[in-house]
Amino acid sequence: MATATDEKLDKQAQAKQADLAGPGIGNYTELERVLPNDYRPLLNRRDTQAAIFRVKRYIEDNLCKALNLAMVEVPLIVDAESGVNDMLDRDGSRTPVSFHIANDRGEHPIEAQVVQAATKWKRVALKQFDCKPGEGICTDMRAVRKDYFLDHDHSAYVDQWDWERSIHAEDRKVAFLKEIVQKIWKVLVGAEKFAQDLFPPLRDPRFPNLPEELTFLHAEELLDMFPNLPRKQRETAILQKYPAIFIVGIGWPLQDGFPHENRAADYDDWISDTRKETHKETHGLNGDILVWNSVTKRRHELTSMGIRVNGETLRRQLEMSNLLGNLEFPYHQAIVKNELPLSIGGGIGQSRTLMLLLRKAHLGEVSVTVWPKILKQICARKNIFVLE
Numbered sequence: 583m584a585t586a587t588d589e590k591l592d593k594q595a596q597a598k599q600a601d602l603a604g605p606g607i608g609n610y611t612e613l614e615r616v617l618p619n620d621y622r623p624l625l626n627r628r629d630t631q632a633a634i635f636r637v638k639r640y641i642e643d644n645l646c647k648a649l650n651l652a653m654v655e656v657p658l659i660v661d662a663e664s665g666v667n668d669m670l671d672r673d674g675s676r677t678p679v680s681f682h683i684a685n686d687r688g689e690h691p692i693e694a695q696v697v698q699a700a701t702k703w704k705r706v707a708l709k710q711f712d713c714k715p716g717e718g719i720c721t722d723m724r725a726v727r728k729d730y731f732l733d734h735d736h737s738a739y740v741d742q743w744d745w746e747r748s749i750h751a752e753d754r755k756v757a758f759l760k761e762i763v764q765k766i767w768k769v770l771v772g773a774e775k776f777a778q779d780l781f782p783p784l785r786d787p788r789f790p791n792l793p794e795e796l797t798f799l800h801a802e803e804l805l806d807m808f809p810n811l812p813r814k815q816r817e818t819a820i821l822q823k824y825p826a827i828f829i830v831g832i833g834w835p836l837q838d839g840f841p842h843e844n845r846a847a848d849y850d851d852w853i854s855d856t857r858k859e860t861h862k863e864t865h866g867l868n869g870d871i872l873v874w875n876s877v878t879k880r881r882h883e884l885t886s887m888g889i890r891v892n893g894e895t896l897r898r899q900l901e902m903s904n905l906l907g908n909l910e911f912p913y914h915q916a917i918v919k920n921e922l923p924l925s926i927g928g929g930i931g932q933s934r935t936l937m938l939l940l941r942k943a944h945l946g947e948v949s950v951t952v953w954p955k956i957l958k959q960i961c962a963r964k965n966i967f968v969l970e
Contacts, residue, residue, distance in 0.1 A: 607733045614960045617734060617943060618877065621965050624783045624941050633781055633940055634948055638932065640776045641769060642743065645930070646720050648765040651745055654711060656721035657703060659694045665911025666706060668699035669846050676729040696726045699929055701849045702913050704746035705890060708923045715923075718747030723929070732953060734878060734944045735934060739951035746927035754851070754889050754924065756830060756859050759867055760798055762926055763828050766885065767796045767871065770930075774939050789876040789941050790825070796871070797824040800864050801831045801842035813842050817881045821874040831856070831866030832886075833899075847899040848914060849927075850888035854895055877943050884935055887928020893918040944968060 607613050625633060646653060660666050662680060670676040679696040697703070700723045707719055723744040730736045749758070771792050778784045778791075799820065808816040820827060833845035833852025845852050850868035857864055868888020875882035891899060896917050900906050908914050916922045933949040942948055944961055946968035953968060961968045 608731060610954075610956050610960060613733050613957070614964075616878065616880065617960065617964045617966065618879070619964065621877070621943050623943075623947070623967070624786060625781055627967060629781060630940060630942075630947065633777055633784075634936055636780055637773055637777050637936060637939060641773050641930075641935065642720065642722070644769045644772060645743060645745065645766065648769055649718060649720075649745065649747055649762065650716055651718045651720040651747065652711070654707060654719045654721060656700050656707075656723050656744065657697060658724055659696055660703065662693040662695050663912075665908065665913040666702040667695045667697055668701045668849070670698055670727070676727065679726050679728055697723075698725050698727050699723070699740070699742070700725070700744040701846075701927065701929070704744060704927055705849075705922050705925050706913065706916070708746055708748050708925055709921070713748045713923065715748045715750045715753075718745060718925075718927075720745040732957060735880075735882065735937065737933070737945050737949065737951045737953070739949060741932040741949060742929040743932060744927070744929045746925050748923040749889070749926050751892075751924060753926070754854070754867060754892070756856050756867065759830070759869070759889055759926070760828070763798075763869070763871065763887070764796065766887075766928075766930070767826075767828075770871075770884065770935065773935070777939050784939075784941060786941065792873065793826050797827045799824075799827055799829055800860065800862065801829055801834075801866070802836055802862060802864055804829060804842070805836045805838060809838065813840075814881065817872055821872065821881055825874040826871070827873075828869050828871050830869040831864055832868055832870060834865035837863070847903040847905050848896060848908060848917075849890055850886075851891045851895045851899075852888070853899050853902065873938065875938060877941050882934065882938055883931070884938070885928050885930040887926070889926045890924070891917065892924060893920060 607616060667678050678698050681694055683692040683694050685691050700721055704719060711719060721744045723742045725740040726738055727740055728738055730738060732738060771794060774792055804816050804820060808819050811819060832842045835841050852866040852868055854867050855865055870886045871884045873882050873884060900908055933945045936948040937945055944966045946953055950969045958968055
């Protein structure tokens, strides 16, 4: 017979399992409760648009300078047979928009997909643009993710600075990952100051600026601090102490048997053993930047990034995810055969970042996309102007 303790542990395990993917808000009753009741935007609609373009340009230019990247064009649609589209996680729950291109009266058709991210395409592009170690690319990426729940910081329309940089084999370590993260953080902190210099109303004591320094924590350390909490609650709890963090090692099962979050098996390396470097029971060469959003009073993810798989870790991650059949795709074959550069890369959410820096309560204030009628009605009641 199950004891009260057994039932409690079972509920905790169920909560952790349910928390592996998804935004954390599951219905519009909860969203209405989460959105602020006393919201007043600091910038009017026209100034917001001016700020969007100025800040985007600042981040783009300075990100390229900091990481030695060149801006390049990026696809909106890809051939399904290439295997370069991003599946976002490894449970198969988020599938791309697919369509048939008849072409030449059906003689030479294409099965196409709208990209969900340019993660894998970028690594192919490094070879296409002959990027040597220390050189890379940055894109103004647009994507569609149709399987998200649409709330205040998740939309079906995605815009990111998707970047990728070639590296040496000896760069595949946690210390190098942190070095790159710190450069990105410096750009984001600078962008906030730039925005406030251009638009002084953004300096508001109710909304503290980003800290100069980012706190690094491994997912295992976070679990040790809050062993009974699901991962989004762990993130919320730690952000009360450190308002900006980078969580290292997302994807490998932690000491409680669950990964911090599910991650796709074929781009970030979450399986590499990093114990020699950290002197702890750790795996993974990837992570996320999260901050505390003082407007929404919630955790706020800005970027996901990592050192990419090599041939060995790709095979191990696919095997662990029961996806070895993906090795038949040209992209995966190119990694196994060492035909693509070793790399590090990530995606910085444009609208997510602008929402934070311009002190907005909803993504719809800084990007134009589709929203359900119920969400628009909630926002109208909360004095949140959603672009249409």
